[in-house]
Amino acid sequence: MIPIVGRNIKIFFRDKANVFFSLLAVLIIIGLYVFFLGKNLTSGLGDSPGAQYVMDSWIMSGVISVSGVTTTMGAFAVMIDDRANKILKDFTVSPIRSSRLAAGYILSSVVVGFIMSIVTFVLAEAYIFLNGGELLPPMAMLKMIGLILLTVLTSSAMIYFLTSFFRSQNAFATASTILGTIIGFLAGVYVPIGQFSDSVQTVIKLFPMTYSASLMRQVMMEEPLKISFAGVPVEGLDAFKLMMGHTIRFGETAVTPFTSILILSGTALLLYGMSILNISRKAK
Numbered sequence: 476m477i478p479i480v481g482r483n484i485k486i487f488f489r490d491k492a493n494v495f496f497s498l499l500a501v502l503i504i505i506g507l508y509v510f511f512l513g514k515n516l517t518s519g520l521g522d523s524p525g526a527q528y529v530m531d532s533w534i535m536s537g538v539i540s541v542s543g544v545t546t547t548m549g550a551f552a553v554m555i556d557d558r559a560n561k562i563l564k565d566f567t568v569s570p571i572r573s574s575r576l577a578a579g580y581i582l583s584s585v586v587v588g589f590i591m592s593i594v595t596f597v598l599a600e601a602y603i604f605l606n607g608g609e610l611l612p613p614m615a616m617l618k619m620i621g622l623i624l625l626t627v628l629t630s631s632a633m634i635y636f637l638t639s640f641f642r643s644q645n646a647f648a649t650a651s652t653i654l655g656t657i658i659g660f661l662a663g664v665y666v667p668i669g670q671f672s673d674s675v676q677t678v679i680k681l682f683p684m685t686y687s688a689s690l691m692r693q694v695m696m697e698e699p700l701k702i703s704f705a706g707v708p709v710e711g712l713d714a715f716k717l718m719m720g721h722t723i724r725f726g727e728t729a730v731t732p733f734t735s736i737l738i739l740s741g742t743a744l745l746l747y748g749m750s751i752l753n754i755s756r757k758a759k
Contacts, residue, residue, distance in 0.1 A: 479579030497549025669718030
């Protein structure tokens with residue numbers, strides 16, 4: 476299994492175009508924020524101290540959650556290429572067990588997604604710091620690393636489930652384009668979740684990465700919110716958190732961090748299981 480993992484990782488990083496396009500959605504979000512959305516979002520906080528710090532932390536936490544999806548998707552392109560070029564079929568007639576082969580593709584996608592998301596996290600922290608913010612304290616950084624790993628595992632399960640239905644490179648490319656286009660909206664990155672209608676918010680809450688972005692915002696925005704909302708009534712802070720997708724609610728009930736972690740973990744286990752069943756059914 477380890478040789479398969481190493482092979483897949485090498486193929487991914489050797490294909491510069493694949494690496495670039497796996498980060499394209501992230502680059503688009505950052506570009507839109509820096510050149511268009513940033514000033515409008517920051518102006519919404521008026522003259523509050525640390526307004527830029529708050530919004531930079533908000534957008535970057537969303538960017539990191541999105542990178543976990545797009546980079547694992549790029550990693551699974553290796554499997555789709557192998558399937559289209561009959562290489563996967565050659566593997567199946569070799570002494571390598573099908574379960575180990577599948578595990579090799581999954582693990583390589585997790586490794587790629589984790590590496591790329593950590594790089595995104597480092598660049599996000601550098602951007603926040605250079606723009607007048609502060610670096611996260613060590614404990615918060617450890618929390619972010621854990622959340623990145625959980626996000627990548629969930630993303631890998633989601634993309635693996637999607638790839639179980641695809642046999643051609645064109646179908647996967649089309650699906651990747653669609654998901655890469657809408658993921659910023661689904662994770663509440665392009666537009667704050669609170670600005671959508673109730674029905675659209677309900678759809679967004681069905682997407683697992685919404686909870687990933689929420690968890691990361693709770694970590695990255697903790698300090699800037701203390702600075703910017705010092706002296707502001709709790710009701711005002713709670714309303715802002717709800718608007719920006721920092722807090723997720725169903726009716727009057729707020730989703731706790733523990734519940735968000737359970738949702739992500741449960742989604743990963745469910746989708747991995749469904750993928751295995753789907754692939755096994757097609758193999759018969």
